Amino acid sequence: MREYIDGATAIVRGALAAGCDFFAGYPITPASGILMAMMRDLPRTGGVAIQGEDEIASIGMCIGAAMAGSRAMTATSGPGISLYSENIGLAIMGEVPLVIVDVQRLGPATGGATTVSQGDVQFVRWGTAGGYPIIALCPTDVADCYRLTVRAFELAERFRCPVFLLTDKEVVMTPATVAADAFVPLPVPERTTADTGLPYEFVPAGDVPALHLIGDGAAVRFTGSTHDEGAFITKHGPTIEALNRHLAAKVDDHVAEITMMDHIAQAGAATLIVGYGVTAGAVASAVELSDSPLAALIVRSVWPVPEEAIRDALAGIDRVVVPELNLGLYRREIERLAGDREVVGVNRIDGDLISPQQILEATA
Amino acid sequence: MRWPVPEAEHMDPGTLGCQGCGGALSMRLVLKEVGPDAIAVLPACCWSIIDGPWPLHALDIPVFHTAFETAAVVATGIKAAKAMKGEDPTVVAWAGDGGTFDIGLQALSGAAERNEDIVFVCYDNEAYMNTGIQRSSATPAGTWTTTTPEERPEPRPKKDIMGIMAAHRVPYAATATVAYPGDLAHKVQTAVAAKGGMRFLHLLSACPPGWKMAADQAIEAMRRAVQARVFPLYEVRDGRDYTITVWPERNVRLEDYLSLQGRFTPLLADQDMLERVKADVAERWRLLVERHEHSRRLVGTGR
Numbered sequence: 096m097r098e099y100i101d102g103a104t105a106i107v108r109g110a111l112a113a114g115c116d117f118f119a120g121y122p123i124t125p126a127s128g129i130l131m132a133m134m135r136d137l138p139r140t141g142g143v144a145i146q147g148e149d150e151i152a153s154i155g156m157c158i159g160a161a162m163a164g165s166r167a168m169t170a171t172s173g174p175g176i177s178l179y180s181e182n183i184g185l186a187i188m189g190e191v192p193l194v195i196v197d198v199q200r201l202g203p204a205t206g207g208a209t210t211v212s213q214g215d216v217q218f219v220r221w222g223t224a225g226g227y228p229i230i231a232l233c234p235t236d237v238a239d240c241y242r243l244t245v246r247a248f249e250l251a252e253r254f255r256c257p258v259f260l261l262t263d264k265e266v267v268m269t270p271a272t273v274a275a276d277a278f279v280p281l282p283v284p285e286r287t288t289a290d291t292g293l294p295y296e297f298v299p300a301g302d303v304p305a306l307h308l309i310g311d312g313a314a315v316r317f318t319g320s321t322h323d324e325g326a327f328i329t330k331h332g333p334t335i336e337a338l339n340r341h342l343a344a345k346v347d348d349h350v351a352e353i354t355m356m357d358h359i360a361q362a363g364a365a366t367l368i369v370g371y372g373v374t375a376g377a378v379a380s381a382v383e384l385s386d387s388p389l390a391a392l393i394v395r396s397v398w399p400v401p402e403e404a405i406r407d408a409l410a411g412i413d414r415v416v417v418p419e420l421n422l423g424l425y426r427r428e429i430e431r432l433a434g435d436r437e438v439v440g441v442n443r444i445d446g447d448l449i450s451p452q453q454i455l456e457a458t459a
Numbered sequence: 460m461r462w463p464v465p466e467a468e469h470m471d472p473g474t475l476g477c478q479g480c481g482g483a484l485s486m487r488l489v490l491k492e493v494g495p496d497a498i499a500v501l502p503a504c505c506w507s508i509i510d511g512p513w514p515l516h517a518l519d520i521p522v523f524h525t526a527f528e529t530a531a532v533v534a535t536g537i538k539a540a541k542a543m544k545g546e547d548p549t550v551v552a553w554a555g556d557g558g559t560f561d562i563g564l565q566a567l568s569g570a571a572e573r574n575e576d577i578v579f580v581c582y583d584n585e586a587y588m589n590t591g592i593q594r595s596s597a598t599p600a601g602t603w604t605t606t607t608p609e610e611r612p613e614p615r616p617k618k619d620i621m622g623i624m625a626a627h628r629v630p631y632a633a634t635a636t637v638a639y640p641g642d643l644a645h646k647v648q649t650a651v652a653a654k655g656g657m658r659f660l661h662l663l664s665a666c667p668p669g670w671k672m673a674a675d676q677a678i679e680a681m682r683r684a685v686q687a688r689v690f691p692l693y694e695v696r697d698g699r700d701y702t703i704t705v706w707p708e709r710n711v712r713l714e715d716y717l718s719l720q721g722r723f724t725p726l727l728a729d730q731d732m733l734e735r736v737k738a739d740v741a742e743r744w745r746l747l748v749e750r751h752e753h754s755r756r757l758v759g760t761g762r
Contacts, residue, residue, distance in 0.1 A: 121562070122590040122606075130593065134606040146594060146606050149528060149562035174503075174526065204526065205503065 103128030109244025184223035297341030479674030481664030504555035556597035601726025638681035671721025
């Protein structure tokens with residue numbers, strides 16, 4: 096059994112499989128397919144789908160719903176992520192489990208609504224004030240869209256933070272033939288809730304407190320301001336420092352748990368290709384087509400950077416090639432891990448995809 | 460009312476508009492009246508595509524493509540800077556219903572409240588047509604769109620944007636449609652002449668692909684919208700003085716308007732909802748006539 100479907104459909108299936116019962120979004124190409132499918136399908140399962148009056152409204156609704164007990168998702172593209180910015184910070188500060196789909200298109204600004212890009216890879220990482228970690232997963236194809244959407248919901252629950260599904264126009268809008276067993280039922284991610292104790296316990300820093308839902312049990316508070324473990328606003332320096340170290344440590348201390356990647360190791364390979372998202376297909380083809388052995392790394396958990404796994408893959412390598420549909424945004428993460436190795440980019444920002452041949456030329 | 464309209468064109472033929480696009484027809488006619496000194500500010504909307512890529516762009520006036528939520532405020536900035544230099548162009552913010560009723564409303568409200576010296580034109584095709592027919596708050600009750608599927612059509616009436624603008628007491632606000640070109644031309648002339656403050660034009664603009672109808676029915680659909688009192692043509696001065704400019708003459712029923720368009724299939728199939736919509740149309744028309752008559756009684760009172 097095979098199906099001919101697009102990534103938007105796979106993302107919606109993944110969300111429903113993961114127990115998503117709240118969606119809010121605003122029309123924007125190339126993410127509108129997710130909005131339309133959610134508006135059609137979610138009410139049939141008893142969930143709520145709302146088309147907001149803009150992106151600020153859409154993510155705001157998701158934050159409210161998530162803190163009241165829903166499993167929430169929103170979807171947009173670069174201009175919409177720009178409007179999400181303040182609320183991404185609110186979700187980080189309020190430790191809100193939330194899945195945000197970014198279907199990347201060429202920027203900046205309006206850019207190219209139907210033009211593929213990977214220009215948001217650093218933007219989702221640093222897209223709100225303050226500079227705290229987020230998690231981002233990057234599907235390479237339609238089947239990945241399903242699997243990684245479920246995983247994004249798991250990680251959102253596990254770490255109580257916004258998790259990005261960093262996709263792009265081609266992966267989401269281009270239908271592909273997919274084996275039906277790509278859509279096996281996956282367990283609904285566990286949720287740990289509590290209605291007694293401190294709702295935002297942040298000592299020890301790396302632990303994640305159980306979700307205390309607003310309006311359940313104790314009078315749970317919520318704030319975007321610096322706060323203590325009860326969400327009471329504070330100006331007490333040591334408390335503020337403990338809070339902020341917690342917001343970073345709960346993600347940074349669990350990189351291995353979050354890491355998702357494929358490592359194609361080849362005996363005798365001195366060149367490693369590092370790709371993510373839509374370029375993964377060209378990376379795999381380049382490895383196959385090459386006359387000499389090439390190693391490859393497909394990074395699915397782009398944030399936090401899986402540094403140990405990348406360092407492991409760099410063993411025995413003296414040249415790294417990083418193909419990206421931007422001017423080398425993720426390459427800088429590889430460069431800081433690569434030591435003295437030569438790191439070269441293969442970069443396109445003209446709306447076309449990178450071909451295996453272009454990658455092979457850079458490996459020579 | 461002056462007719463015919465000026466011969467000078469500021470929009471070239473061969474745009475990327477769909478056949479029968481009310482938005483394209485509206486732009487052509489409005490620019491004839493505004494003239495060559497216009498500066499257009501376009502947020503994300505069909506017109507950000509219709510204008511076309513170089514060298515096939517359609518408009519021969521300066522065009523500022525801006526972010527979705529910023530038509531009114533970017534127009535405000537342009538006008539302020541031009542005024543400081545002693546120049547007086549007509550700055551026209553030209554937005555769809557999404558960029559007016561939804562994401563653009565905050566900026567529009569701010570500009571209206573400050574009484575900015577701009578002309579804001581909303582060409583209203585009653586959904587997000589450019590991104591694939593998603594509902595907006597301008598979508599009327601009972602409508603199918605891709606986000607209000609047939610099993611759950613739009614449940615709520617269209618947002619009363621003219622009421623919102625009147626509540627801001629803007630100097631001039633008017634509804635119009637290219638199906639009544641003389642009325643539209645006159646209102647554009649009035650708006651352009653009313654320099655110094657906020658002017659708002661609400662243009663019903665048929666969208667054959669989104670309204671699910673034949674392209675050659677676009678003008679007839681807009682005409683029937685007026686005749687069936689779904690989209691009355693009127694103007695409001697200072698938020699108080701209402702004047703109905705085109706009185707329905709033909710005996711056009713609501714169903715005659717709805718049945719031209721496939722998007723109203725769910726409404727026509729739901730007798731209860733249809734009755735509610737009919738009652739709503741009648742009530743709104745009655746209120747408008749009352750306001751019109753009330754405004755006539757006030758003439759000469761020195762208010």
